[in-house]
Amino acid sequence: MPDLSIDVVAKAAGVHRSTVSRAFSRPEAVKSETREHILRVAEGLGYTMSPLAQALRKKTSTFIPLIVPDITNPFFAELAKTMTQAADERGYQLLLCVTNGDPAKTEGYFIAMQAMYAPFGIVAPSTKVDTEALKRFDFGHKVVVIDRVEGDDAVPTVTVDSRRGIMLALDHLHALGHTSIGYVSGIAGTHTAQDRMDAYLELSAESGSAPVVLDSGSDLDAGTRGAEHFLEMEKPPTAIIAANDMVAFAVISALGKSGVRVPEDVSVIGFDGLALGARFNPPLTTIRQPIADMGHIAIELAEKQNIDGSVDHIVLEPELLVRASTSGPRK
Amino acid sequence: MPDLSIDVVAKAAGVHRSTVSRAFSRPEAVKSETREHILRVAEGLGYTMSPLAQALRKKTSTFIPLIVPDITNPFFAELAKTMTQAADERGYQLLLCVTNGDPAKTEGYFIAMQAMYAPFGIVAPSTKVDTEALKRFDFGHKVVVIDRVEGDDAVPTVTVDSRRGIMLALDHLHALGHTSIGYVSGIAGTHTAQDRMDAYLELSAESGSAPVVLDSGSDLDAGTRGAEHFLEMEKPPTAIIAANDMVAFAVISALGKSGVRVPEDVSVIGFDGLALGARFNPPLTTIRQPIADMGHIAIELAEKQNIDGSVDHIVLEPELLVRASTSGPRK
DNA sequence: ACTGTTATTGCAACCGATCTCAGCAACCGA
DNA sequence: TCGGTTGCTGAGATCGGTTGCAATAACAGT
Numbered sequence: 001m002p003d004l005s006i007d008v009v010a011k012a013a014g015v016h017r018s019t020v021s022r023a024f025s026r027p028e029a030v031k032s033e034t035r036e037h038i039l040r041v042a043e044g045l046g047y048t049m050s051p052l053a054q055a056l057r058k059k060t061s062t063f064i065p066l067i068v069p070d071i072t073n074p075f076f077a078e079l080a081k082t083m084t085q086a087a088d089e090r091g092y093q094l095l096l097c098v099t100n101g102d103p104a105k106t107e108g109y110f111i112a113m114q115a116m117y118a119p120f121g122i123v124a125p126s127t128k129v130d131t132e133a134l135k136r137f138d139f140g141h142k143v144v145v146i147d148r149v150e151g152d153d154a155v156p157t158v159t160v161d162s163r164r165g166i167m168l169a170l171d172h173l174h175a176l177g178h179t180s181i182g183y184v185s186g187i188a189g190t191h192t193a194q195d196r197m198d199a200y201l202e203l204s205a206e207s208g209s210a211p212v213v214l215d216s217g218s219d220l221d222a223g224t225r226g227a228e229h230f231l232e233m234e235k236p237p238t239a240i241i242a243a244n245d246m247v248a249f250a251v252i253s254a255l256g257k258s259g260v261r262v263p264e265d266v267s268v269i270g271f272d273g274l275a276l277g278a279r280f281n282p283p284l285t286t287i288r289q290p291i292a293d294m295g296h297i298a299i300e301l302a303e304k305q306n307i308d309g310s311v312d313h314i315v316l317e318p319e320l321l322v323r324a325s326t327s328g329p330r331k
Numbered sequence: 332m333p334d335l336s337i338d339v340v341a342k343a344a345g346v347h348r349s350t351v352s353r354a355f356s357r358p359e360a361v362k363s364e365t366r367e368h369i370l371r372v373a374e375g376l377g378y379t380m381s382p383l384a385q386a387l388r389k390k391t392s393t394f395i396p397l398i399v400p401d402i403t404n405p406f407f408a409e410l411a412k413t414m415t416q417a418a419d420e421r422g423y424q425l426l427l428c429v430t431n432g433d434p435a436k437t438e439g440y441f442i443a444m445q446a447m448y449a450p451f452g453i454v455a456p457s458t459k460v461d462t463e464a465l466k467r468f469d470f471g472h473k474v475v476v477i478d479r480v481e482g483d484d485a486v487p488t489v490t491v492d493s494r495r496g497i498m499l500a501l502d503h504l505h506a507l508g509h510t511s512i513g514y515v516s517g518i519a520g521t522h523t524a525q526d527r528m529d530a531y532l533e534l535s536a537e538s539g540s541a542p543v544v545l546d547s548g549s550d551l552d553a554g555t556r557g558a559e560h561f562l563e564m565e566k567p568p569t570a571i572i573a574a575n576d577m578v579a580f581a582v583i584s585a586l587g588k589s590g591v592r593v594p595e596d597v598s599v600i601g602f603d604g605l606a607l608g609a610r611f612n613p614p615l616t617t618i619r620q621p622i623a624d625m626g627h628i629a630i631e632l633a634e635k636q637n638i639d640g641s642v643d644h645i646v647l648e649p650e651l652l653v654r655a656s657t658s659g660p661r662k
Numbered sequence: 663a664c665t666g667t668t669a670t671t672g673c674a675a676c677c678g679a680t681c682t683c684a685g686c687a688a689c690c691g692a
Numbered sequence: 693t694c695g696g697t698t699g700c701t702g703a704g705a706t707c708g709g710t711t712g713c714a715a716t717a718a719c720a721g722t
Contacts, residue, residue: 005678016702021680031700048446052387053678056707061383066427070412072606077408081401084429093443096397096427098415112424115379223610249610256612257655275403279554279580281587281612324588336708347672352710362670384708388677 004047013041024049051093061117064302065095067109069126073246074274075291076124079146082295083122090299101126107133120144120302127189144302146294148191156301158294158314162195163203165287165318169241169269170203172285172320177328178239178267182212184226184251186243186271189218196243196271212237223250230266231258238266238329245272245286252280252325267326271318283323290316335378344372355380382424392448395633396426398440400457404577405605406622407455410477413626414453421630432457438464451475451633456521475633477625479522487632489625489645493526494534496618496649500572500600501534503616503651508659509570509598513543515557515582517574517602524549527574527602543568554581561597562589569597569660576601576608576617583611583656598657602649614654621647 010017015038022029023038030038055061066083068076080096087094095116099105106123110133113121123134124146134143134155144156173181183200186193197216204211214237215226223242227250230236242248248270252262262268262282270277273288293316301312341348346369353360354369361369386392397414399407411427418425426447430436437454441464444452451473454465465474465486475487504512514531517524528547535542545568546557554573558581561567573579579601583593593599593613601608604619624647632643 007678017678018680018703019701021678022701025680029700034700048442050387050446050678052383052392052446052448053707054680056381056383056387056709057678057680059707063424071402071415072405072408072412074403074405074408074607077403077405080427081403081429084402084427093394093447094427096411096415096425098412111379115381115383116424117383246610249607249612253610253612253614257614262612276405276580276607279577279584281580281584281593283584283588338708348708349673349710350671352708353671356710360670365670381708384677385710386677387679388708388710390677 004045006047006049009038009042009045009047012045013038055117059117060119062092063095063113063116063118064092064299065097065109065113065116065118065121067097067099067106067121067123067125069099069101069124071096071098074276075244075246075272078274078291079124079295082292083299086296086299090303092299099126103127103133107136110134119306122146122298122302125190128191142302142305144298144305146298148195150191153313154311156305156311156313158297158301158316159192160289160294160316160318162192163199165271165289166196166199166241167203168318168320169271169287170200170207172322172326173239173241173267173269174207176239176267176326178237179209179329180212180235180237180239181209182214182226182230182237182240184214184240184242184247185216185218185222186247193218193243200241214240220246221250223247224254227251227254227258227260230255231260236266239326240266240268242268242270245270245274245277245284248277248284248286248325249280252282252284262325263327265330267329269326273318273321277321278323280325282325285323285326286321287318288321289318335376337378337380340369340373340376340378343376344369386448390448391450393423394426394444394447394449395423395630396428396440396444396447396449396452398428398430398437398452398454398456400430400432400455402427402429405607406575406577406603409605409622410455410626413623414630417627417630421634423630430457434458434464438467441465450637453477453629453633458521473633473636475629475636477629479526481522484644485642487636487642487644489628489632489647490523491620491625491647491649493523494530496602496620497527497530497572498534499649499651500602500618501531501538503653503657504570504572504598504600505538507570507598507657509568510540510660511543511566511568511570512540513545513557513561513568513571515545515571515573515578516547516549516553517578524574531572545571551577552581554578555585558582558585558589558591561586562591567597570657571597571599573599573601576603576605576615579608579615579617579656580611583613583615593656594658596661598660600657604649604652608652609654611656613656616654616657617652618649619652620649 006017006020010020020038023035084094097109120142123143149155185197201211214229215222248268252268270284270286273286277284277286297314337348337351341351351369354366415425428440454474455477480486516528532542545560546553573582579599583599601615601617604617608615608617628645
């Protein structure tokens with residue numbers, strides 16, 4: 001491939017390189033006849049513009065960083081999946097940035113994205129700290145966050161209604177006849193995690209039953225500890241709400257090791273709606289978040305903000321997904 | 332940030348921009364005194380070089396595409412995780428490319444990576460077709476493949492010894508007293524998937540027991556179908572080897588729905604060693620692949636090839652990871 | 663003191679586009 | 693017929709670095 005640059009196309013088409021440039025990026029500025037000729041020639045040569053050169057000159061690239069704490073967590077993986085798709089459709093390339101929950105890394109990625117002329121970035125924060133960091137960077141480069149951001153309306157966000165989700169879970173369990181419902185907190189120190197917990201506390205108080213927080217930790221082992229706690233109780237709840245599917249998996253797994261069966265002995269409901277849940281043992285009843293929508297919406301929000309400066313906060317509706325990990329309480 | 336370019340640093344340090352450039356990228360070519368001064372000034376200004384500009388001029392970037400069929404599959408997610416880490420350490424940025432098993436997309440990414448001046452790419456193919464595509468592109472840009480490549484020694488690969496893995500699984504099961512061991516095939520139409528299956532066929536024949544392939548499909552539902560098949564047999568095997576952990580999950584889940592318990596009624600062993608397996612119900616016994624190593628090695632191989640043109644084929648050793656999904660056969 | 667390295671640094675072209683400005687032809691109304 | 697638009701294309705500077713080459717300084721050797 002003899003280095004296909006805009007100049008060789010220009011020569012081949014018998015026009016100046018600026019005309020070729022226009023033929024691609026501002027078609028209406030070129031006589032249609034000329035344009036088609038150029039495009040045809042380019043096509044024939046198999047020419048595509050260099051995104052690098054474009055980015056350098058235009059000071060805006062097509063690289064969009066997706067900053068997640070852990071791609072190994074299926075929630076973020078599913079997010080990444082829909083995101084790549086949405087990105088592809090619009091000609092962006094996703095840069096995968098994994099922070100491992102280290103705020104320093106997050107900041108590192110922020111500065112990198114500036115250097116990269118990223119038009120915007122998507123952040124799925126692992127802790128509130130990440131969102132704090134946002135403020136320190138007076139973004140010329142915009143960011144949209146998959147979480148709530150504390151008292152900051154300057155950054156677009158997309159989330160699902162945590163309260164509503166917990167309500168759906170509680171209603172489902174109540175309908176099955178459960179009255180004593182425990183809770184195991186989530187993996188993350190995000191606002192979302194906190195919101196779910198708060199909702200649980202409030203809503204169960206409202207319904208008259210005493211909340212039973214089995215574990216309020218924020219690490220991967222919350223599920224395991226929650227299960228241990230459960231096993232130690234003399235009068236354990238008959239159902240458990242897990243702050244997210246991963247935790248639910250851990251709870252069920254740990255319970256299983258001690259011979260406690262789900263849903264026969266205790267019902268467990270998750271929160272996320274991971275595809276994986278369908279293949280769990282037993283298939284997990286859960287509150288589904290519209291993850292696929294979140295990816296698309298996040299990118300739309302970012303683009304919108306880039307254009308008209310609007311900052312939206314989208315709150316999506318979760319829905320109950322009944323599979324097999326919940327049933328009526330043991331008599 | 333008043334657009335920090337190399338020229339402003341040069342001015343601030345009182346030298347020419349080429350000297351600044353050298354101070355960063357070829358330190359030995361600058362008097363140490365000068366260099367340190369420049370670096371200090373740059374530091375003070377918070378200057379970093381533009382990867383875009385560098386890439387454009389040098390015709391080699393730090394973007395390295397990671398091409399996977401499905402990031403939602405935890406195996407690829409874990410791969411991506413170690414990969415980002417390895418990439419970060421060496422100053423690369425990972426471009427996440429998800430093909431969904433569509434060879435056309437794979438090709439698209441190949442051409443994109445040329446345009447991006449990617450120094451190399453990592454491909455975890457979903458089908459043999461992907462590796463075929465490799466050949467059509469007479470790579471100036473190198474690729475390393477996480478799979479075997481049919482009769483082509485021109486591309487570096489890293490894999491784990493499938494045969495050895497299956498052998499470990501078989502031995503484990505035999506040691507527990509199983510004599511009738513079924514097999515459910517994997518997700519992918521890769522060489523790896525095929526190798527595992529072939530190994531199973533050969534090795535069980537050698538050990539004198541008739542192979543029982545419960546399902547040889549290559550899609551996500553292989554596990555479910557395998558389980559169905561199992562349930563229909565009048566004399567089903569007492570243990571099942573799944574070609575990978577995801578399939579094992581599906582098998583156990585499907586079996587569970589029909590009241591078949593693991594490992595009480597049947598033992599199941601996976602292949603991958605996903606972290607997720609530890610939180611499955613029951614925790615999954617499996618053949619562990621050193622995924623973390625694979626990521627690092629892949630990148631090392633690529634760099635090595637770039638430098639001295641060497642093409643290596645690394646084969647890693649799998650190991651048995653006993654958790655709780657296997658036990659002695661039911662009497 | 664004179665010439666031949668060697669170590670440093672400056673110069674300027676170049677990577678592959680974009681974009682402002684200027685030039686030119688066709689077109690319009692008066 | 694002439695100034696004024698309008699439409700389209702070419703020139704050339706520019707984005708932020710890199711690099712071969714030339715220039716200068718410093719240092720040896722004789």
